[in-house]
Amino acid sequence: MEMDNFFSYIVWALISYFIGTFPSALILVRKVKGTDIRQEGTGNIGAMNSFEITGKKWVGITVFIFDALKGFIAVLVMKIFFSNTLIFLTIAAFFVILGHNYNIFLKFKGGRGLATAVGAYSLINPELIFFWAIMWLVGYFVIKKNVHIANVFATNFMPLMFFYTPEQITNLLNFTSDGNKLNITISVIPAVILILTRHISPLVELIKNKMEKLNPEE
Numbered sequence: 714m715e716m717d718n719f720f721s722y723i724v725w726a727l728i729s730y731f732i733g734t735f736p737s738a739l740i741l742v743r744k745v746k747g748t749d750i751r752q753e754g755t756g757n758i759g760a761m762n763s764f765e766i767t768g769k770k771w772v773g774i775t776v777f778i779f780d781a782l783k784g785f786i787a788v789l790v791m792k793i794f795f796s797n798t799l800i801f802l803t804i805a806a807f808f809v810i811l812g813h814n815y816n817i818f819l820k821f822k823g824g825r826g827l828a829t830a831v832g833a834y835s836l837i838n839p840e841l842i843f844f845w846a847i848m849w850l851v852g853y854f855v856i857k858k859n860v861h862i863a864n865v866f867a868t869n870f871m872p873l874m875f876f877y878t879p880e881q882i883t884n885l886l887n888f889t890s891d892g893n894k895l896n897i898t899i900s901v902i903p904a905v906i907l908i909l910t911r912h913i914s915p916l917v918e919l920i921k922n923k924m925e926k927l928n929p930e931e
Contacts, residue, residue: 722791722801726808729787733812733829736819737779738763745772751822755915758816759824761860777828784809784832792836797890799837803900806833810907825911827864830904838897840886844878845871861915868908872898 738758742750746767754762760780764773787809788802795801810830814823834841845867852866853859875883876898883894892900 718795722795722804725791725795726804729791729805729808730812732783732787733809733814734816734818734823735779735783736816737783738776738824739819741772741776741779742766745769751819756822757824757911758819758822760828780813780824780828781832781835783813784829785835786832788833788836792888797888799889799892799896799900802837802889803903806830806837807903807907809833810904814907814911823911825864826904826908827868830908834901834904836888837900838883838887838889838892840878840883841871841875841897841901844874848874859919861912861919865909865912865916868905868912872901872905875901 736758738750738760742748742753742763748766750756750758750762750766753766755765756762760773760777763776764770767773784806787805791802791805810826810833812823813829814826815821816823831842848870849863849867853863856862856866876894878894880894883897887893887897889897
């Protein structure tokens with residue numbers, strides 16, 4: 714019975730967290746530009762801010778790949794050595810994203826979790842990533858051409874799009890041993906919450922700037 718190994722799952726969940734804390738953006742930006750990414754741009758320790766600070770696409774792409782690998786490795790090890798059931802894969806995904814977003818070694822600063830989530834869920838059900846990308850394009854080109862708004866829109870509505878897609882389609886790339894449309898939709902909600910919490914600050918700043926433009930000081 715898998716619950717007999719519950720302690721092992723808890724240990725790997727904690728290890729997943731520490732995998733998530735590997736600060737690829739901090740290391741690469743410091744090496745390329747000699748600055749602390751936490752003090753530049755948005756202060757976000759992720760691929761987008763890495764690109765904006767350095768002006769180099771390869772830096773942003775490299776950071777994205779390394780951040781995605783963190784999620785991929787955490788879920789892959791859980792899948793191979795512990796369990797391929799959805800609940801335990803979800804726990805590994807949650808904790809590796811948590812480590813990336815709230816890094817205990819960086820005073821709980823971090824990235825926004827999107828790249829890490831891509832890596833993690835590519836081994837759970839990559840259709841979630843496909844649906845997220847569709848919703849991102851809708852959010853960016855239809856609502857407002859702003860990356861943060863597109864991120865939030867896609868992250869909010871991706872689970873709904875997945876849930877209302879016929880199960881024959883959502884099961885095509887189901888890489889778990891027990892996942893179905895409903896429990897995969899539920900399983901992604903903790904990751905969605907983690908990602909959304911890291912978008913609160915840029916959205917507040919966006920609203921503040923919008924209000925200042927609407928009510929300029931006389």
